[in-house]
Amino acid sequence: MKGACALRVRSRIAAVLAMALACGPARAHLQTSGMGPVCDGLAHFLTSPEDLVPALALALLAGLRGAAYGRSAMFTLPAAWLLGSLAGLSAAVANAGTLGASFWFLLLGGLVVADAKLSLRSMTALCAFLGLVHGYLNGSGMGLSAAAIVAALGLTAAVFVLVSLVAALVVQLRAPWARIAVRVAGSWIAASGLLMIGWSIRGV
Amino acid sequence: MVVPGLARYVVAALLILLAGLPAAQAHESRPAYLEIKETAPGQYALLFRTPVLAGRRLPLVLSLPAGVKELRAPVVQELTDSLVERRWIDAGPDGLAGQRVDIKGLQFTITDALVRIELLDGRTVQTIARPSQPWVEIAATQAWWEVMGTYATEGIRHILFGVDHLLFVLGLLLIVGNRWMLVKTVTAFTVAHSITLAIATLGVANVPALPLNAAIALSILFLGPEIVRVWRGETSFTIRHPWVVAFAFGLLHGFGFATALTSAGLPPQDLPLALLSFNVGVELGQLGFVLLVLAMERSFRVLEIRWPRWVEALPGYAVGTLGAFWTIQRVALLIAAWR
Secondary structure, three states: OHHHHHHHHHHHHHHHHHHHHOOEOOOOOOOOOOOOHHHHHHHHHHOOHHHHHHHHHHHHHHHHHOHHHHHHHHHHHHHHHHHHHHHHHOOOOOEOHHHHHHHHHHHHHHHHHHOOOOOHHHHHHHHHHHHHHHHHHHHHOOOOOHHHHHHHHHHHHHHHHHHHHHHHHHHHOOOHHHHHHHHHHHHHHHHHHHHHHHHHHHOO | OOOOHHHHHHHHHHHHHHHOOHHHOHHHHOOEEEEEEEEEOOEEEEEEEEEEEOOEEOOOEEEOOOOOEEEEEEEEEEOOOEEEEEEEEEOOOOOOOOOEEEEEOHHHOOOOEEEEEEOOOOOEEEEEEEOOEOEEEOOOOOOHHHHHHHHHHHHHHHHHOOHHHHHHHHHHHHHOOOHHHHHHHHHHHHHHHHHHHHHHHOOOOOOOHHHHHHHHHHHHHHHHHHHHHHHOOOOOHHHHOHHHHHHHHHHHHHHHHHHHHHOOOOOHHHHHHHHHHHHHHHHHHHHHHHHHHHHHHHHHHHOOOOOOHHHHHHHHHHHHHHHHHHHHHHHHHHHHHHO
16 A cells, blocks of 8 residues: 555656656856856856755755655755756756746645655655756756856755755754644745746746 | 864865855955046046056956047056056036946956946945946935945955955864854954954055965964864864954954955045945855854754764865965965065
8 A cells, every 4th residue: 555655656756757857948047146157056046946946845845754855855966966967068058948847846845735755765866856857957058168067066065055954944843833834835836836837828 | 063073074065166266365356446536517537446466457448438538648557456547538518427337357357346436416326346247337326325235245245255264264163162152253253353454444554465365374274283183182272262363363354354445445435334334244244154054064963964084074174275275375476576
């Protein structure tokens, strides 16, 4: 029974991830902060909701599941993000577009709302997948250069710090209402995803 | 230890990243200064000061709006630490209002340009041109809080991109033994650098940039062996009273912070507000860094991360190694300048 449930969760995740992977042509979008490539990477992550919110949702999810999940997320996600960025540097410019970002919002927000009992392995795989996809999309917008590699390191550092802080914060929460508040935050993320999908479909 | 082993790995990684910044040498990213003073309706006197370090001038060129005429030939004066260019222009009956002055080349640097505009009607505008926006527009009146915001932002940027200052603060964090001592140490550093920042900015005392930078690097190097002593469970005056060391070296670092304001050559009437808001910005940036390090340390503890011994040692080695590197580099610059 438990195995079947886990299988169902995994197959649903796989289906949504497949949709999230459907990338369309778009534009490069690494910001120029004027303060060097490290800051360009940091600024890009912190000012791009399509990158920031899924990472935040994953940190919330990992935190809800406990310290081991938090540790897994804080190392796997940035590492995968860096690998994805480096792989994307020499690729043609790509972007998941609003629809791709919306699916991530919906998936990860939904998992937080449900307080999904993912196995540690599934969580690690989810982190790796999110990191690789988003890293690749970020990298493809930067172009192959030394500055882009440094920017990717800055971006990775931002992901690491965010996931560490948020996951640890949620792990510490013991009061039931506080955990509910985290799940409510997940519902907002999922709702934002739904709204974005609606806008995409209506062509707004 | 306020920052035990767990925190060190990430701090080291961040430091390595920060050390890769072009702005890693804080005092080599001194801002340029542009003053535009309306002397008669539509006529302006311009003063453009660009910093010079080790004989190299920032490659910045002023680009004025089309239609502007030079009233007389520009005058260029080379000083030891900067190059000053004076121009006198006629911008026509409408003046420069609503026009844009570009600072070409700024986008290829890591420095800012402080801009002060004085108009005949008594309005004074202060703003900053940055690499991401290398121009200024002559626009409306600026309220005092906007001036404060400008300099506070500059203070935050100065400390966050002055990696040497942050590395010194990190070294102190690695030495202090408990939270009360941390509060004392950070406060001592703050008080000390505020004193010398004020002294230097108000022109009471001045320290030449090259020996100052070498001394600041030496203060970081000084902390390296002290961190090793902490690891070994040994004690020293610095470990017992880190606030004294923070105060003493804080005096040096304050002169370093002041270069960002004094090299700009601000007019005396702006100094109190600029000094206050710049210092507030520096403190905010420093406090943010300390809180980030503490928050990361707490996160590692909550997530029960156990780092290998060599990883725990990285931040201490980063402080010592970078301190040694900057000391050698800056002393070499100093010797080269003396020759």
